[in-house]
Each structure stands twice: as C-alpha cells, then as structure tokens.
Amino acid sequence: MTHVVTEACIRCKYTDCVAVCPVECFHEGPNFLVIDPAACIDCGVCIPECPVEAIVDEKDLPPHQAEYLELNATLAVQWPVITQSREPLPDADDWADRQDKRALLSATA
Secondary structure, three states: EEEEHHHHHOOOOHHHHHHHOOOOOOOHHHHHHHHOOOOOOOOOOOHHOOOOOOOEEEEHHHHHHHHHHHHHHHOOOOOOOOOOOOOOOOHHHHHHHOOHHHOOOOOOO
16 A cells, blocks of 8 residues: 555645655655556555645555556656655645546646
8 A cells, every 4th residue: 555645736845745754755745746557555654634634544645546546556666766845836725625636737847
C-alpha cells in the first residue's frame, strides 16, 4: 500500500506533508506534489498535515480519483525529490477549495 496525492493539491502545492515525512517519498512538479509508491512506508503522518486533504491512503482513494495512483508513480520518477517545506504557490489559497483541476496539472518540471 501507499499514499496518494490527489487533485486537491493541483495549483496549491502546500508542503506541510514533506516536513513530517520520515522518508524521501515526495517529489515536486511545477504545481503539484506526488508520492513515490516505492519509497512510501505507509506511515500516514502526512495525511493530517495536508491543509487541503489532498493525501489519501491508496485503499481510501475515491473511484473518481483513481488515475492519481498511476500519476503519482509515473511523475515520481520524472520529478526531483523534495525534502523540506517550501512556500505554497502564491495563489494557493484561491485554489484550495476548487474542484475539477485535473486539466491544470503541469507535468513538465
């Protein structure tokens, strides 16, 4: 099992989760974070740290977010590891409650 970063992270990219992660499983793209399923130890400490509730346990992944399991795995091998918290995107608060952001995910780092 692994944890999955879902659509809620797009255009927000809060990194509170990175600060508490005991392993280096988070990877950073231009406007989204992902979790490397090969590195995640399934500890769950990142889940309550996400202010937009973008991280879920794989077993709790809603069907309409299922593509994010593969997206996390694919993008994790393309994007650099992030090991420290950073400032969220400048307009993160404006995007925090928005839905249907998938088309806005920028996959090129």
